[in-house]
Amino acid sequence: MNKYFGTDGIRGKTNVELTPTLAFKIGRYLGEYHNKKKRNTVLIGRDTRISGSMLLHSIVAGLLSSGTDVVDLGVTTTPSVVYLTKKHKFNYGIIITASHNPYYDNGIKVINENGDKISQKLEHAINEYLNKEEDDLPLKKEDDIGTYTYNGKLLLDYVDLIKANIKITSNLNILFDLANGAASKVAPLVLKDLAINNEIINAMPNGININASCGSTYLETLSSKIKERKDEFDLGVAFDGDGDRVLLVDKDGNKLDGDHIIFIAARCMQKLGKLNKNTVVLTVMSNLGLLNALKKEGIKYEIVDVGDKYVQAKINEEGYSLGGEQSGHIIFGNLLNSGDGLLTILYLLTLLEEAKLTIEEALNGFAKLPQVLINVNVSNKNKVMKDEGLLKLAKKITTELGTNGRLLLRASGTEPKIRIMVEAETVLKCEHYCDLVKQYIEAM
Numbered sequence: 169m170n171k172y173f174g175t176d177g178i179r180g181k182t183n184v185e186l187t188p189t190l191a192f193k194i195g196r197y198l199g200e201y202h203n204k205k206k207r208n209t210v211l212i213g214r215d216t217r218i219s220g221s222m223l224l225h226s227i228v229a230g231l232l233s234s235g236t237d238v239v240d241l242g243v244t245t246t247p248s249v250v251y252l253t254k255k256h257k258f259n260y261g262i263i264i265t266a267s268h269n270p271y272y273d274n275g276i277k278v279i280n281e282n283g284d285k286i287s288q289k290l291e292h293a294i295n296e297y298l299n300k301e302e303d304d305l306p307l308k309k310e311d312d313i314g315t316y317t318y319n320g321k322l323l324l325d326y327v328d329l330i331k332a333n334i335k336i337t338s339n340l341n342i343l344f345d346l347a348n349g350a351a352s353k354v355a356p357l358v359l360k361d362l363a364i365n366n367e368i369i370n371a372m373p374n375g376i377n378i379n380a381s382c383g384s385t386y387l388e389t390l391s392s393k394i395k396e397r398k399d400e401f402d403l404g405v406a407f408d409g410d411g412d413r414v415l416l417v418d419k420d421g422n423k424l425d426g427d428h429i430i431f432i433a434a435r436c437m438q439k440l441g442k443l444n445k446n447t448v449v450l451t452v453m454s455n456l457g458l459l460n461a462l463k464k465e466g467i468k469y470e471i472v473d474v475g476d477k478y479v480q481a482k483i484n485e486e487g488y489s490l491g492g493e494q495s496g497h498i499i500f501g502n503l504l505n506s507g508d509g510l511l512t513i514l515y516l517l518t519l520l521e522e523a524k525l526t527i528e529e530a531l532n533g534f535a536k537l538p539q540v541l542i543n544v545n546v547s548n549k550n551k552v553m554k555d556e557g558l559l560k561l562a563k564k565i566t567t568e569l570g571t572n573g574r575l576l577l578r579a580s581g582t583e584p585k586i587r588i589m590v591e592a593e594t595v596l597k598c599e600h601y602c603d604l605v606k607q608y609i610e611a612m
Contacts, residue, residue, distance in 0.1 A: 173291045175475035175581025179266050179275035182219040186274055188226035195230020197297045200305050208236040211253050213244035214264035215350040215410045218375030219274045223264050232314035233307050240318045245350040245411030247508035248326040254283040265410035268385045271376045283505040285477040327357050333503055334514045336363050340402045345390045346371040347383025349409035384408045384415040384496055387423050395421040407509040413496035414509030426494040427458040432530040434467050436519035449482045449491025456591050457536040476507050540598035541589045544609045549579035552586055565601050
C-alpha cells in the first residue's frame with residue numbers, strides 16, 4: 169500500500185502527518201537513489217507557507233547527508249521548478265507546497281529529470297523506506313557530503329520561457345489575485361514587461377494567509393471585486409497557492425473554470441492549426457457540457473482519471489498539445505510539461521488575439537450542464553468507496569439520471585474526503601442527489 173503518496177505527492181497537516189523527520193528521510197532516500205557513480209543534483213523550491221522553511225531545511229539536510237548537491241530557488245511556483253529541472257538537467261525537482269490547501273497543511277512534490285511526476289515504482293520504494301524503523305542508508309562523509317547553493321536568479325530562465333511564447337498587443341485591463349502564494353513572487357517578474365494594464369491583489373504573503381479567502385480556491389473574492397468596480401476590468405485572473413492552477417472571472421463577474429479555459433483554447437488552437445491530432449485530454453470531472461460542445465466543433469477528446477499527472481502522462485504518450493482539469497490545471501504540451509497558471513492565462517490571451525476572437529466569442533456554443541460538487545469528511549476513504557450500500561445507491565441514481573446527467577464518486581487523492589459530483593438538468597436535481605449520497609455516507 170502506498171501510504172504516503174496521493175495523486176500529487178505527499179501532503180498532510182504539518183507536524184502531524186508531515187513532519188521534519190519525514191521530510192529528512194525523503195531527502196535521505198532521494199539523495200541516495202541511483203547515486204552509485206556520481207552525485208545527484210536536486211532543484212528545490214517552496215510556496216509561502218509558514219512551515220516551508222522548516223521542511224526545506226529538513227529535506228535539504230537529508231539530501232546533503234546522502235551526498236546530493238542542492239540548488240534552492242527559494243519561494244517559487246511549481247511549474248517554474250518543473251521547467252528548470254528539465255532545462256538544467258537536475259536529477260530531481262522538489263516543490264514544498266500543499267497547493268490550494270490551507271496554510272497549516274503542506275506537501276512534498278517530486279519530479280524527475282524530464283519534469284514528469286516520479287514513477288509509482290519510485291513512490292513505492294520511498295514508501296518502503298519511510299516505513300522502516302531504522303535508517304539503513306549510508307551517511308556520506310568528508311568531501312562526499314553534498315553542497316547547498318541558493319540561486320534565485322535561475323528563475324529568470326523560466327520568465328524568459330513565458331515571454332518567448334507570449335504576444336499580446338492589446339492593452340487589456342486585468343485584475344490578478346495571487347492568493348498570497350508563490351505567484352506573489354513570480355507573476356510580477358513576468359507582468360512588468362507585458363502590454364497589459366494589470367492590478368494585483370493578495371500578493372502580501374505572511375506565512376498563514378496563503379489561499380485564505382483568496383485565489384482560485386475562493387473565486388468569490390475576485391468576482392466581488394470585479395462587480396464592485398464595474399467596467400474597470402476586462403478580466404479577473406486567480407491562481408492557487410503554488411501557481412499551477414488558474415481560474416477566471418469575466419468582465420461581469422461570472423466565474424470561468426478549467427472547462428471554459430479548455431474550450432476557449434481548443435477552439436483557438438483548432439482554428440490556428442495548433443491542436444495536435446485535433447484532440448484534447450480531459451478528466452472524468454470534465455462537465456458534460458464541455459464534451460458536447462467539443463463534439464459540435466469536431467474536436468475529439470480522451471478522458472483520464474482525476475489528477476494532472478494523468479493528463480500529463482496522456483499528453484506525453486500521444487503527443488497532444490492541450491489537456492486539463494476543471495479545477496484549472498491546464499497543460500499546453502507544446503510549451504511546458506506541467507499545469508501553469510501564469511503561462512495558461514497569458515498564452516490563452518495570445519491565442520485569442522491570434523485567432524481574432526474575444527472570450528465571449530470563443531465561448532459561443534458552450535453551455536455547462538448544472539453541476540454540484542460537495543465534499544464529505546471521512547476517516548477511511550477506501551472503506552467508504554467499497555461499501556456495497558453506497559455502490560447500490562450510486563447505481564440507482566445513475567439509472568435515474570439517464571443520459572441527461574451523471575453521478576461521480578471519488579476519494580480525494582490529497583485529503584481525507586469523498587467528493588460527490590452530480591450533473592443534471594437543474595441545480596435542484598443536482599443538490600437532491602448530492603444530499604442523498606452525503607446523508608448515506610455520514611450515516612455509515
